Amino acid sequence: MEIAWRLAAKFWSKGYATEAAKAVLNYALTELNIPEIFSFTAVANTKSQRVMEKIGLHHSDDDDFDHPKLDKNSPLSRHVIYRLTDEEYLEMMNHI
Numbered sequence: 001m002e003i004a005w006r007l008a009a010k011f012w013s014k015g016y017a018t019e020a021a022k023a024v025l026n027y028a029l030t031e032l033n034i035p036e037i038f039s040f041t042a043v044a045n046t047k048s049q050r051v052m053e054k055i056g057l058h059h060s061d062d063d064d065f066d067h068p069k070l071d072k073n074s075p076l077s078r079h080v081i082y083r084l085t086d087e088e089y090l091e092m093m094n095h096i
């Protein structure tokens, strides 16, 4: 199950994406009981990756992939995956 976000530019950098994503992540893992949440984006989209990091998802180089619908030479081709399991989430919440 993927978590994703898109806001109109005039609302960027106010913390809205992070605040909303935290609420969705909590709902997905504790109410819907989804065992693991993923989020992915282009390597160049560091702003979106920052949201992933701030809500507690983690990245491994081993998961990186070339998006199958993009030309391999596109600067947007290479993608990163961030992820978090329900157990990791509960552990994280116990330390806040």
Ligand SMILES: CC(C)(COP(=O)(O)OP(=O)(O)OC[C@H]1O[C@@H](n2cnc3c(N)ncnc32)[C@H](O)[C@@H]1OP(=O)(O)O)[C@@H](O)C(=O)NCCC(=O)NCCS
Pocket: 004, 005, 006, 007, 008, 011, 012, 013, 014, 015, 016, 017, 018, 019, 040, 041, 042, 045, 046, 047, 048, 050, 051
């Ligand atoms: C990604 C997106 C949802 C972020 O929304 P947002 O409301 O600006 O996010 P937040 O304000 O919650 O957090 C943004 C974080 O990125 C950081 N940031 C801002 N500009 C940045 C940049 N150019 N590079 C890296 N980080 C950046 C901010 O400083 C903030 O981190 P901080 O709290 O540690 O300072 C928004 O930029 C967007 O809609 N982009 C277009 C759609 C998109 O790319 N969606 C993701 C597709 S995978």
